[in-house]
Each structure stands twice: as C-alpha cells, then as structure tokens.
Amino acid sequence: MNALRKLFSFNGGVKPATHKAESTRSPIVPVKDIPLPPALVLPLHQSVGGTPRPTVKIGQHVRRGERIGAADGYFSSAVHASTSGTVVAIEPRTMAHTSGLAMLSVVIAPDGRDEWADLTPPDWRNMPGEAVREYLRDAGIVGMGGAVFPSHMKLVAGRQTAMKTLVINGAECEPFITCDDMLMRGYASEILAGVLIMRQLLGAAEALVGIEDNKPEAIAAMQTACAALNDDAIQIVPVPTRYPAGGAKQLIRVLTGIEVPHGQRSTDFGVQCFNVATARAIHEALDYGRPLTTRVLTVAGNVANPRNYEIRLGTPMDFVTRQAGLGPDTDSLIMGGPMMGLRMPALDVPVVKATNCIIAGSPALFPPPPPEMPCIRCGECARACPTDLQPFEMYWHSRAKNFGKVQEYHLFDCIECGCCAYVCPSHIPLVDYYRFSKTEIWDRERQKESADQARERFEARNERIEREKREKAEKLAARTAAGRTAAAAGNTAPPATGNDDAAKKALIEAAMARAKAKKEAAAEGNIDAVPAEKTTQAGMSAEDKQALIDAALAKAKARREVADTGSPSPESAPETKPAKKELSSEEKQALVDAALAKAKARREAAGSVTAAPATTDTPAAPAEDNTRSPAEAAIAKAKAARAAGQTATEKPAKKELSPEEKQASDRCGPGPCSGPESGE
Incomplete structure (x- = not known):
C-alpha cells in the first residue's frame, strides 16, 4: 500500500527549536466544552479576494451556520455565524493584523443555546463540478494552513495540463504549532474522506500526504486510516524535518521532485496542494452540510497549559488564552508561529480562519531583539x-x-x-x-x-x-443647407399665406385706414372726426370693435379660400362671394367711415336723455339685406352716403355759409342734425 517513495530535497532551510511537545500531551478540547464569550466579532473579510457583503441586520436573530456575509464575486468566500444569538452591531472593528486597521465586522451576542441552522447536505456526487465548487464558496471553505486562499478556486479540473498529483500538507514545520499534528491524530478518517472528494473533483491520479518525521503518532494514525480505505492511490509519506518543509513549493519539491520556477504555478505541472485541516473542512461541508464556523488552533507560549482547542470563529484571543491559563506577565499575542507569525495590535482581536496558533509572549520568552x-x-x-x-x-x-x-x-x-x-x-x-x-x-x-x-x-x-x-x-x-435649398425653391413658387398672416394683414389694413382717416380729418379741420377717432381708440364699445374685427376676418377668409382652392367653400359661399373682388382704397375708407359714424351715433344716443327726431334731406337708407355679409352692408351704406354727397371724405369746410345758414347752424347745435355725422 505505502511503497517506498524516492524523496527529494530543497535548498536552504533551518532547524530551530520546535517547542511542540508541550501542546501535544492532551487531545483537542472540543468546541462544546469551551464556554461562550460575551460577544463574537466576525470580520467579513477573512480570506484572499473580495470582501463579503453583510446579509443580516442589527437586531436579527441568527443560528449557528447561518450565512451572515455573502461572497463578493467568485474570488471570495462567505462568512457564517459561529453560534446562535442576536446581531448587536455591524461596524468596523480592529482586525487580526499587525497594522491594527479596522475591518467591517458582524458582532453577535450569544444566546447560550448554540443552536444549529437547518442544514441539508448536498448530493455532491451527482452534482456538476462547478455546482460543487460554488457550494464550497458559499460554505466559506478556505485554506486553513494560513494562506486562506478560497479552496473552490483551487479545485478546478480540465486545465491545459492534466492534474496528476494531489499533495496534502501535514508537515507543520514551524515551532510551537501542533494543530495539524493533533488533527491527524484525532480525525484521520475525516481528513482522508476530504482527500477523496478533492481527488475526484480534480481528477488527480494520486494523492500524497506529506508529514514531517517528528510526528510519529500522526503518521501512524493516518496510515491506519489509509489502510482502512484500501486505496493504493493515496500514500502517507514521511518527510525530513526541516523548516520550512511545510511551504507548498518546498513540499512539492520534496515529494515529486518538481521545482516550480519563478512566475509559474504548481498547477502548470499537474500538481495541487491543500492543508489537512482544509481537507477535513471540505468533508464536513459536502458530507454533512456544515459551513466553516470553527477551527482547531494551538495555544502556547506564556500559558500554564499549552493545548489545542476547537474555537468558534470570532472569539476574542484573550478569552481563548485564558482557557489555557494566561500568564500575568503576558505583554503580547502572536498569531501564527515565531518565524512567520504576526504580533497582534490588541489582546482582544478575534480568532479568524487564518488563526492556526496563538502564542502568548512575555519578556522572558521573547526578549527584546538585539x-x-x-x-x-x-x-x-x-x-x-x-x-x-x-x-x-x-x-x-x-x-x-x-x-x-x-x-x-x-x-x-x-x-x-x-x-x-x-x-x-x-x-x-x-x-x-x-x-x-x-x-x-x-x-x-x-x-x-x-x-x-x-x-x-x-x-x-x-x-x-x-x-x-x-x-x-x-x-x-x-439645417442651413436645407434652409438654403428651401429658399432657392421658394423664389420660383408663390409664397404661402397662412391663417395668421391673413388675419394680421387685415388688421394692419384696418389700422392704416383709421390712421389715414384721422390724418385727413385733422388736415381739413374736421372737429367731429377727431373726437370720433379718439372715441374709437379709447371708448369704443364691444359691438363696434366686433364689427371691425368681423369685417376684417371675413375679408381675410375670402382671400384665403380663393388662394387655397380657387373657389369659396360651400359653407361660406353666400358670405364670401363679394370677397373675390379686391376692394379699392375708396371702398376701404368708406367701410371705416361708416363704422366710425355708426359708433358715434350710438355713443351720442346713449349719452342724451331725450333724443330729438333727426331730420335729414338725405334719402333713407335701404333696408339691409339679411343675405349680405357685414362687409357688404357697410360698403352699400357708404356708397349710398357718397351718392347723396354727405360722406366724411368730402370737404364741407371749403363752402362759405350764408348768414341764414350760420344762424340755422347755431340753432342746431352739436346735436344729431342732418348730415353724415348724425348716423342712421
């Protein structure tokens, strides 16, 4: 089953003191035996890639395994509640990093029940590979060796180079850290179950589990579990103890002899590497439907009982170290080992997915560097x-x-x-x-x-x-070119006159006629014509104005119908037949004079208390024909007045009056005597 395999070596490396025996004397303390802290602080960004988006609200009750942060795209990983309780805050909190920067976190107050959410394991054996990888992404599975790279992105088959070898890293070379060692001792069968899943997803021909030879108990436990599987494609390979044999490229070099050059990846040579803790997490996610909510970590250094614990994510580090008897002279906490670990900015920073070890530092254990x-x-x-x-x-x-x-x-x-x-x-x-x-x-x-x-x-x-x-x-x-073209075409075509242009032209002509009458009356010294014009402009009644407007509109309508159709419409035929003939200037003036005279007569009749019967030598105006338009009636009246010699355009001031006529004029006064100013 485990045939002798040729091993290779890598350049460099050192052999520091391991300090591993202290924390391997007792088995892992399970999570159910560890009390709940007052609050769990779960940073949303706990892996390489995008920062997950919060999916809960303040005051919401959550259960263990419930997703509180959704993956931000494919290159990300979800975050889940590590116990049941109430969300009390979603705010930036100090993250587990030397920089001391804050990271958006979800703070949960535990309710003490540690109740699991309703979880259903997927039927991953009958699912497409891409669906399985998406499930692992939503389950929050990342590399547990410290790199926290999203595991679903590494489980991709069908590359240009066929996957030949799956390497499982159980070397754990750094001093003080023993979590992988104890995990292989206590959960060897679960680790190998995860190895089988990864080998199937990758399509790898073989799987090699590399373990440093200073871990004989772990090697024996893994070999026993591997023998129970009866699968020759999985081999447990002890490797020489030398730091950093646990590096991915170094372990691949030792097990396969492949040296990954600069700028390339191991997958280009058909090799992929995972940590033993990652294999167990994948097994629990796919076979039991449990997302990543806890991890096994080592507590060592300045503590009374160095040991390994299965800790809920988000638990404050000082709370964890107190479980092992934190020394009173502790002045710092180091996340990771003494070679690659990071000094924490505070003692109460939370445990995250990358926390594989917490070393309590003291002046005696870690004196100031020279x-x-x-x-x-x-x-x-x-x-x-x-x-x-x-x-x-x-x-x-x-x-x-x-x-x-x-x-x-x-x-x-x-x-x-x-x-x-x-x-x-x-x-x-x-x-x-x-x-x-x-x-x-x-x-x-x-x-x-x-x-x-x-x-x-x-x-x-x-x-x-x-x-x-x-x-x-x-x-x-x-637009300019179109305008020029239209202008050029308009020089040969007759201009079109719209309704507004005809009406405006008629009003202008009426106004010009009034102005001409006023000018002539002023020039001839006609006393009555000037007040009449003023009255027309300032005090004209609504009926008089409407008469002028009706006449102008009728004239314009007649002109428009003639221009558009060549003949008047049937509806307006009786009214617009005379409009076919263009009025002369005398007829226009007569129309205006008649309207002014009518307005003056109405004004004088309305102003006098008793009106004397008007006597005139002029013949009575003929009865109006109801079939005529107002314009025709006004023109007929003007012609009749002109025929009698009493129109307003004549110049009576040139005639010398006799003494008798002057006396008769004085007796008549300004009242409605005979003449064109007396009206009808």
Missing part, C-alpha cells in the same frame, strides 16, 4: 533562503526604497519564512523590510490603477464632448 547592525554581506541569508533568492540585495534596495530594482530580484517569490533573519549575524529584521516593500509596491499599483481609471474617464469625457460638438455642427450645417 540592536540592528550594518549588513556585512556574509551571505548567510542567501544560503538559508529556501526559494534561492538573494536576500541581502533585496534588503539594500528595500532600505533605499528602490522598489523597481527590488522587484528585479523577484521580491514576490519570497514566502516570508524568516530563515534569512534567523541566521543573520547583524540581527537585521530582513522580513520586515520585504513586507514593507511589498506593501509599498501594492499601494503604488493601486494608485496607478486608480490614476489610469481617472485618466480613461477624463479622456472618454473629452471625446464625448468633442463628439457632441461635431454632431451639433453637422446638424447645424444640415
């Missing part, structure tokens, strides 16, 4: 580097902030294992310089990307403005 001295270029760091880099060159360029040059030395191939700083005789914290350079480069890349996006938006805006200007100019040119 002062940094100048680099002597001894080359010890280069000999210890497991990725075959030149740490001293990267140090110089990082210190000078020459970030372009440091990238030429493949800065991002550095796994920050700390071997270079461990062997440095000048006590230079080399890894800190590399982390600083990486952070600055990432920040500048984000700024450059933001600036590029702003420039693209600015250029797109300018292009849009120029395009709108061109389109506007083209439309204006088209």
Whole structure:
C-alpha cells in the first residue's frame, strides 16, 4: 500500500527549536466544552479576494451556520455565524493584523443555546463540478494552513495540463504549532474522506500526504486510516524535518521532485496542494452540510497549559488564552508561529480562519531583539533562503526604497519564512523590510490603477464632448443647407399665406385706414372726426370693435379660400362671394367711415336723455339685406352716403355759409342734425 517513495530535497532551510511537545500531551478540547464569550466579532473579510457583503441586520436573530456575509464575486468566500444569538452591531472593528486597521465586522451576542441552522447536505456526487465548487464558496471553505486562499478556486479540473498529483500538507514545520499534528491524530478518517472528494473533483491520479518525521503518532494514525480505505492511490509519506518543509513549493519539491520556477504555478505541472485541516473542512461541508464556523488552533507560549482547542470563529484571543491559563506577565499575542507569525495590535482581536496558533509572549520568552547592525554581506541569508533568492540585495534596495530594482530580484517569490533573519549575524529584521516593500509596491499599483481609471474617464469625457460638438455642427450645417435649398425653391413658387398672416394683414389694413382717416380729418379741420377717432381708440364699445374685427376676418377668409382652392367653400359661399373682388382704397375708407359714424351715433344716443327726431334731406337708407355679409352692408351704406354727397371724405369746410345758414347752424347745435355725422 505505502511503497517506498524516492524523496527529494530543497535548498536552504533551518532547524530551530520546535517547542511542540508541550501542546501535544492532551487531545483537542472540543468546541462544546469551551464556554461562550460575551460577544463574537466576525470580520467579513477573512480570506484572499473580495470582501463579503453583510446579509443580516442589527437586531436579527441568527443560528449557528447561518450565512451572515455573502461572497463578493467568485474570488471570495462567505462568512457564517459561529453560534446562535442576536446581531448587536455591524461596524468596523480592529482586525487580526499587525497594522491594527479596522475591518467591517458582524458582532453577535450569544444566546447560550448554540443552536444549529437547518442544514441539508448536498448530493455532491451527482452534482456538476462547478455546482460543487460554488457550494464550497458559499460554505466559506478556505485554506486553513494560513494562506486562506478560497479552496473552490483551487479545485478546478480540465486545465491545459492534466492534474496528476494531489499533495496534502501535514508537515507543520514551524515551532510551537501542533494543530495539524493533533488533527491527524484525532480525525484521520475525516481528513482522508476530504482527500477523496478533492481527488475526484480534480481528477488527480494520486494523492500524497506529506508529514514531517517528528510526528510519529500522526503518521501512524493516518496510515491506519489509509489502510482502512484500501486505496493504493493515496500514500502517507514521511518527510525530513526541516523548516520550512511545510511551504507548498518546498513540499512539492520534496515529494515529486518538481521545482516550480519563478512566475509559474504548481498547477502548470499537474500538481495541487491543500492543508489537512482544509481537507477535513471540505468533508464536513459536502458530507454533512456544515459551513466553516470553527477551527482547531494551538495555544502556547506564556500559558500554564499549552493545548489545542476547537474555537468558534470570532472569539476574542484573550478569552481563548485564558482557557489555557494566561500568564500575568503576558505583554503580547502572536498569531501564527515565531518565524512567520504576526504580533497582534490588541489582546482582544478575534480568532479568524487564518488563526492556526496563538502564542502568548512575555519578556522572558521573547526578549527584546538585539540592536540592528550594518549588513556585512556574509551571505548567510542567501544560503538559508529556501526559494534561492538573494536576500541581502533585496534588503539594500528595500532600505533605499528602490522598489523597481527590488522587484528585479523577484521580491514576490519570497514566502516570508524568516530563515534569512534567523541566521543573520547583524540581527537585521530582513522580513520586515520585504513586507514593507511589498506593501509599498501594492499601494503604488493601486494608485496607478486608480490614476489610469481617472485618466480613461477624463479622456472618454473629452471625446464625448468633442463628439457632441461635431454632431451639433453637422446638424447645424444640415439645417442651413436645407434652409438654403428651401429658399432657392421658394423664389420660383408663390409664397404661402397662412391663417395668421391673413388675419394680421387685415388688421394692419384696418389700422392704416383709421390712421389715414384721422390724418385727413385733422388736415381739413374736421372737429367731429377727431373726437370720433379718439372715441374709437379709447371708448369704443364691444359691438363696434366686433364689427371691425368681423369685417376684417371675413375679408381675410375670402382671400384665403380663393388662394387655397380657387373657389369659396360651400359653407361660406353666400358670405364670401363679394370677397373675390379686391376692394379699392375708396371702398376701404368708406367701410371705416361708416363704422366710425355708426359708433358715434350710438355713443351720442346713449349719452342724451331725450333724443330729438333727426331730420335729414338725405334719402333713407335701404333696408339691409339679411343675405349680405357685414362687409357688404357697410360698403352699400357708404356708397349710398357718397351718392347723396354727405360722406366724411368730402370737404364741407371749403363752402362759405350764408348768414341764414350760420344762424340755422347755431340753432342746431352739436346735436344729431342732418348730415353724415348724425348716423342712421
């Protein structure tokens, strides 16, 4: 079953003191035996990729396993409630990182029941591979070895290179950390169940479980569980103990002999690597429908009882360390091991998916480092580097902030294992310089990307403005050309006259006629004509104004019908037949004079208390024909008055009156005597 397998080696590495025996004397404390903290703080961003979106509200009651943060796209992973309780806050809280920055978190007050949500395991064996991967994404499964890369993105089959080997990392090379060791001792069958699932999803031909040879109990437990499976495609392979044998590229090199070069991935060579804790989490998600709500971690350092615990995510670290008897002189907490771990900004930061170990620090355990001295270029760091880099060159360029040059030395191939700083005789914290350079480069890349996006938006805006200007100019040119074409065509065609133009023309003609009558009356000294004109403009009654408007509109209507159809419409035939003939200036003047005289007569009749019977020598006006239009009637009246010699256009002032006529005129007075001003 487990045939002897040829092993390979990697360059560099160190052998520090392990400090593992203290925390492996007792089995893992299950989560049900650990009391609930007063509050659980669950950061939404606990993996590489996008930040999940909160799916709960303040005051909402949740149960264990209920999703509280949905994955933000495919390159993300969901977050779930690790116990039942009430959401009391959704706010930024200090995250488990050296920077001490805040991260949007969901705060849950436990209700003490630790009640599970209604979970149904999927039928993953009959599901498409993509559906299984989406389920793992929504279950929040990520790499549990510390990288927290979304596991569903690594379980992709059908690449250009066929998947040959699935590597399961059980090396756990860093000092103090024993969670994987104890997990393999107590849950070997569950780990192998997850290995079978991953091998099926990847289509890998074989699966290799690499375990350092300083873990004999774990090796024995895994070999026993593997024998029960009776599957020769899975092998348990002990590897030499040397830090950092637990690195993915280093373990692949040891087990397969494949050295992944710079700029490439192990999948390009048909190899994929997962942690043993990740295998168990995948098994629980697909076979039991349980999302990731807890993880096994090691509590070591300045504590009375170093041990491994299964802790709910979101539990404060100081609460966890108190379960192991936190020492009173503890001055810091380190998440991870002493080589690659991060010093926490506070003692109450929460446990997250990447927390595989909590080391309580004290001045006796971790004394202050010696002062940094100048680099002597001894080359010890280069000999210890497991990725075959030149740490001293990267140090110089990082210190000078020459970030372009440091990238030429493949800065991002550095796994920050700390071997270079461990062997440095000048006590230079080399890894800190590399982390600083990486952070600055990432920040500048984000700024450059933001600036590029702003420039693209600015250029797109300018292009849009120029395009709108061109389109506007083209439309204006088209309208101008169309206008010129219409003007050229209009020189040969008769101008069209609309209803408004005809009505305006009629009103203008009537106004010109009134002005002409006023001018002539003023020139001839006609005393009665001027007041009549004033009265027409200022005190004319509504009937008089309507008579003028009706006459003008009738004239305009007749002209329009003649211009449009050549003959009047049947409805207006009786009224518009005379309009076919153009009125002369004398007829127009007669029409205006008749209307003014009628208005004056009505005004005088309304102003006198008793009206004397008017006597006139002029013949009586003929009876109006009801079939005539108002314009025809007014014209007929004017012709009759002109025939009698009493029109307003005559000049009576030129005739010399006799003494008898003057006396008769004095007796008549300004009343309605005979004459054209007396009206009808």
